[in-house]
Amino acid sequence: MILREFLYVDTDKVRAMLAQLAGGVAEEERETSRQEKRNTVGPRSFAQHLQVTGEERYTQKSLGDAIFPTLEDELESQGLLRDISEEVSDNSEWISGNLRRIAPPGSLVRVTAMGSLFDARYAASVFAGFASVAIGLQGLGVDFNAAAAPTPPGKGKGKQSGPRPPKQVPADSGRCLEDAIADFTGPSGADGESLRAITRIARGVFAPGLHLNLFPVDSGDALIGARLQEGRQYLDSEADILFARYGMERQEWTLVGSIGSYGPEDTSMPDLDFVRPGGAVDRGTFAEGINALMKHLGGIGFVDLPQHPGFSVIPFAVYRAIPRNPGGLALHEG
Helix, strand or coil: CCCEEEEEEEEHHHHHHHHHHHCCCCEEEEEEEEEEEEEEECCCCCCEECCCCCCEEEECHHHHHHHHHHHHHHHHHHEEEEECCCHHHHHHHHHHHHHHHHCCCCCCCEEEEEEEEEEHHHHHHHHHHHHHHHHHHHHHHCHHHHHCCCCCCCCCCCCCCCCCCCCCCCCCCCCCHHCCCCECCHHHHHCCHHHHHHHHCCCCHCCCCEEEEEEECCCCCCCEEEEEECCCCCCCHHHHHHHHHCCCEEEEEEEEEEEEEEHHHCCCCCCCCCCCCCEEEEEHHHHHHHHHHHHHHHHCCCCCCCCCCCCEEEEEEEEECCCHHHHCCCCCCC
16 A cells, blocks of 8 residues: 655546546445334233434544545556656656657656646745845945955846845736845846746746646756646645745655646747738638647747656646665664
8 A cells, every 4th residue: 555645636637537437426434223112011002112212423534635636546547547657757758759659749748757736936036035134244344345345147247246225116017926035146146037037938938827847857858847826725725835845856756647748849930920911810720820839939939838758747646655674674662
């Protein structure tokens, strides 16, 4: 038996799938017992003693952690769930395109691989906090530029490195994550402008929200991505709490769900010729052209879409297995 620590469970999707497979999800249990004893003394018309005893036990069970393992077992028993962990760890499977054949879009799969969490909102909040600390320390007279600091990428040598006053952010500009990052010049050449630029890239490449990125091959050429939808069971913590718990380093995660789509191999720039003779717009051609443009941007990594040869997964659950003690022996004090 696998003991799982769940990061995410889409209970609505799991219940719907179980309802199709098993005709519903049992969430309550009722047990009733009744005993009846009759004692008669003398003529029936004069005396009769009736003793009735009964017992009823009612338990409403929130399946919680049990609901997903129930679905996982049911899917495996019916041959609907395939574990492709071994295949995705083989680089040749990606190169040959065999993965798309054995696990086409819509397939139910389980993947165990090294992965990490990412959320552009958390990155922006960290950068904003860093800027606040840097400005506070400068206010106390700490000179970050007293020691030689390396020039960050994209920054020229002629750039002034002296402290700058905090940027005045309009009160209604909270629509962008980078707006909370004030102007500052900090250690290692970091400044508000650089961190705002990084945040702009982050919210374009990964739409704000919690993402699980699995890296099944050492080369890093293939990425399996899953966007974890908020409001589902277990994903009820703020981003800073999740990152404080799980960190930002890669660790082994198991992802179960259906394959959404593969990154398109052809990401050439579309023609966008959607105007018919006479000036009318061909609506179908227009939509296909815009989709092709987005595929092109996804192919170069500029938008939140699967990138060839990787694929996206619509997650049912994300968990990590809790390791047992070596040899399966319990630990005892003394």
